[in-house]
Amino acid sequence: MPQKFLMKGNEAIAEAAIRAGCRFFFGYPITPQTEVAAYMAKRMPEVNGVYLQAESEVAAINMVLGAASTGARVMTSSSSPGISLKSEGISYIAASDLPCVIINVQRAGPGLGGIQPSQADYFQATRGLGHGDFHLMVFAPAGVQEITDLVAQAFDLSDRYRVPALILADGMIGQMMEPVAFSEQSPHPAEKPWALTGHRNQRRPNIINTLHLSPDKLEQTVIERFARYDSICANETLCEQMLTDDADVVVVAYGAASRIAKAAVRAAREKGIRAGLFRPITLWPYPSAALAALCETTKAFLCVEMSMGQMVEDVRLAVNGRRPVEFYGRTGGNVPHPNDILQAIESAAQMAPQNERR
Amino acid sequence: MPEFHRTNGLTEVATHYCPGCTHGVIHRLIGEVLTELDVLSNTIGVVPVGCAVMAYDYFNCDCVQAPHGRAPAVATGVKRALPDATVFTYQGDGDLAAIGTAETVHAATRGENITVIFVNNAIYGMTGGQMAPTTLPGQVTQTTPEGRDVHRAGFPVRMSEMLATLDGAAYIERVSMDSVPHIRTAKKAIRKAFETQLAGKGFSMVEVLSTCPTNWGMSPVDALEWVKEKMIPYYPLGVYKDRTKEGVF
Ligand SMILES: Cc1ncc(C[n+]2csc(CCOP(=O)(O)OP(=O)(O)O)c2C)c(N)n1
Ligand code: SF4
Numbered sequence: 001m002p003q004k005f006l007m008k009g010n011e012a013i014a015e016a017a018i019r020a021g022c023r024f025f026f027g028y029p030i031t032p033q034t035e036v037a038a039y040m041a042k043r044m045p046e047v048n049g050v051y052l053q054a055e056s057e058v059a060a061i062n063m064v065l066g067a068a069s070t071g072a073r074v075m076t077s078s079s080s081p082g083i084s085l086k087s088e089g090i091s092y093i094a095a096s097d098l099p100c101v102i103i104n105v106q107r108a109g110p111g112l113g114g115i116q117p118s119q120a121d122y123f124q125a126t127r128g129l130g131h132g133d134f135h136l137m138v139f140a141p142a143g144v145q146e147i148t149d150l151v152a153q154a155f156d157l158s159d160r161y162r163v164p165a166l167i168l169a170d171g172m173i174g175q176m177m178e179p180v181a182f183s184e185q186s187p188h189p190a191e192k193p194w195a196l197t198g199h200r201n202q203r204r205p206n207i208i209n210t211l212h213l214s215p216d217k218l219e220q221t222v223i224e225r226f227a228r229y230d231s232i233c234a235n236e237t238l239c240e241q242m243l244t245d246d247a248d249v250v251v252v253a254y255g256a257a258s259r260i261a262k263a264a265v266r267a268a269r270e271k272g273i274r275a276g277l278f279r280p281i282t283l284w285p286y287p288s289a290a291l292a293a294l295c296e297t298t299k300a301f302l303c304v305e306m307s308m309g310q311m312v313e314d315v316r317l318a319v320n321g322r323r324p325v326e327f328y329g330r331t332g333g334n335v336p337h338p339n340d341i342l343q344a345i346e347s348a349a350q351m352a353p354q355n356e357r358r
Numbered sequence: 359m360p361e362f363h364r365t366n367g368l369t370e371v372a373t374h375y376c377p378g379c380t381h382g383v384i385h386r387l388i389g390e391v392l393t394e395l396d397v398l399s400n401t402i403g404v405v406p407v408g409c410a411v412m413a414y415d416y417f418n419c420d421c422v423q424a425p426h427g428r429a430p431a432v433a434t435g436v437k438r439a440l441p442d443a444t445v446f447t448y449q450g451d452g453d454l455a456a457i458g459t460a461e462t463v464h465a466a467t468r469g470e471n472i473t474v475i476f477v478n479n480a481i482y483g484m485t486g487g488q489m490a491p492t493t494l495p496g497q498v499t500q501t502t503p504e505g506r507d508v509h510r511a512g513f514p515v516r517m518s519e520m521l522a523t524l525d526g527a528a529y530i531e532r533v534s535m536d537s538v539p540h541i542r543t544a545k546k547a548i549r550k551a552f553e554t555q556l557a558g559k560g561f562s563m564v565e566v567l568s569t570c571p572t573n574w575g576m577s578p579v580d581a582l583e584w585v586k587e588k589m590i591p592y593y594p595l596g597v598y599k600d601r602t603k604e605g606v607f
Contacts, residue, residue: 024438050438050439052434052438054431055461055463055464056460058460058461059428059460059464062424062431062435062461063431063434063435063438065431065435066422066432066433066434067435067438070435070436070439070440072439074435074439088425089425092424092425096422196402196420196421196436196440197440198419198443199419199420205369205418206421207414207421207423208421208423209422211411
């Protein structure tokens with residue numbers, strides 16, 4: 001039996017990264033991810049790693065770019081306003097095909113916003129973390145144990161596909177304490193013949209570059225990268241389903257919101273409403289096919305988020321008009337109450353087409 | 359008669375620099391120094407956004423191209439991961455002294471053990487000749503068509519003087535490309551900066567006064583004269599910081 005530890009989500013992120021072989025961490029203080037950096041500052045020296053507090057998130061992400069260029073496993077972490085600052089560097093990292101892991105422990109925005117948990121960076125994470133045609137792999141843990149598993153996976157997959165990975169957490173997941181066991185599996189670092197290590201007079205210089213002035217050449221590099229995205233979509237999409245087999249109303253929620261939605265789904269079942277929960281674990285790639293398949297059996301979807309409604313667009317794209325898609329959300333750092341979600345489930349159940357054959 | 363050879367520090371790729379531009383001379387000096395110090399095979403270059411963006415094709419070592427102004431942060435990441443490698447950045451004045459000022463200052467004050475080659479040509483070359491942080495008072499550029507008016511556009515920044523005040527800076531020198539003797543001095547400075555890094559003494563920077571005949575609207579010869587007549591008085595040459603014996607820590 002692996003040993004269990006009682007840990008905060010933020011600490012688990014840091015420890016999981018170190019166990020995944022990450023030896024370089026560059027950060028800048030911001031609430032509510034503070035414990036990630038504090039933990040790294042303490043732990044990195046113990047494993048001969050580097051913890052460096054940068055002068056800004058801009059500098060931190062570019063230090064990540066530099067360390068990743070050498071083939072090292074490297075991570076940075078921040079919260080919403082800091083992630084905005086990192087977006088330039090993230091675009092360059094994606095264009096350089098460099099692996100790395102970025103943590104966003106989301107807080108409420110826009111602007112300086114607040115420091116309470118939020119899921120309002122979904123668009124940013126899945127659509128717009130920088131300029132240009134590119135994606136990140138986006139993982140959304142819903143508990144401390146899952147954090148440790150997803151961080152390990154994020155490092156491995158980022159190495160394998162040469163695509164940066166983002167862990168999209170939030171203040172609630174980051175701050176809560178749960179027992180965790182770390183995987184006994186060792187990390188799977190990929191071969192990195194492209195890394196900058198000094199040519200040692202044994203090969204031509206390696207170059208990591210994002211400039212391609214010829215439109216055809218640039219298009220070709222983007223198309224090659226999108227071919228890798230295709231295999232990520234085909235092989236790495238993750239979701240969890242609970243009680244969806246016979247559900248009339250399927251609640252779709254991720255991260256912290258999914259934990260509350262789970263309680264609401266159980267309460268609905270107790271009231272005799274056939275509710276279920278669909279929880280995307282990867283937000284990019286989005287588990288659209290699994291969600292669309294539920295149109296065969298369910299009558300309505302209810303998307304629940306800690307935002308004004310962002311993921312709901314992906315739900316609508318997947319459902320594609322075949323079933324009604326309702327939305328319930330709180331924003332500004334407010335967390336939905338299970339009773340409010342229950343009410344939303346009840347009204348979705350009423351609005352659902354009643355006489356349709358199942 | 360001595361023969362003139364391409365240094366092994368540069369590749370055979372022909373550079374794209376304008377005729378008479380001294381970027382190419384600075385490249386050659388770096389290539390010669392890295393070859394003479396026998397560190398080329400273990401060197402990582404960090405190139406900027408600016409006219410020198412394609413320098414990754416010219417230096418005969420591993421290279422990474424950084425976002426505009428971020429080269430010192432990228433170099434920090436490289437150096438922390440490969441402490442035994444020789445790591446240098448090559449940056450223009452817009453890159454180093456405007457958009458990347460924070461990265462420059464903090465790499466220096468951390469005593470980051472890297473070498474920065476700072477090409478000060480008093481203008482934004484790549485984007486077609488706009489005002490740079492180092493554009494001289496009265497200098498005409500595309501965005502100061504009447505000449506830089508310091509009341510509206512502020513004063514030029516003297517980076518060598520500024521960085522020399524920082525405890526982490528081990529070696530800071532300003533040199534010029536305007537004449538052969540100055541080019542000889544420049545090579546010595548570049549060599550000393552890399553030696554500072556090899557000895558692990560702390561941050562080193564060589565600021566090189568360089569020409570941009572294209573955007574200054576001058577012949578290459580007049581451009582060299584302009585460096586001598588206008589730039590050197592505003593940006594005096596010399597060693598601004600030397601803690602290469604004792605180191606910064
Ligand atoms: C974020 C960002 N802002 C602006 C630019 C446009 N840009 C490219 S090079 C440059 C300035 C280059 O001037 P300098 O650093 O002095 O180098 P030089 O070309 O003179 O050698 C600018 C503003 C850019 N590429 N990226
Ligand atoms: S634009 Fe100016 S700095 Fe750039 S290559 Fe031409 S002369 Fe040199």
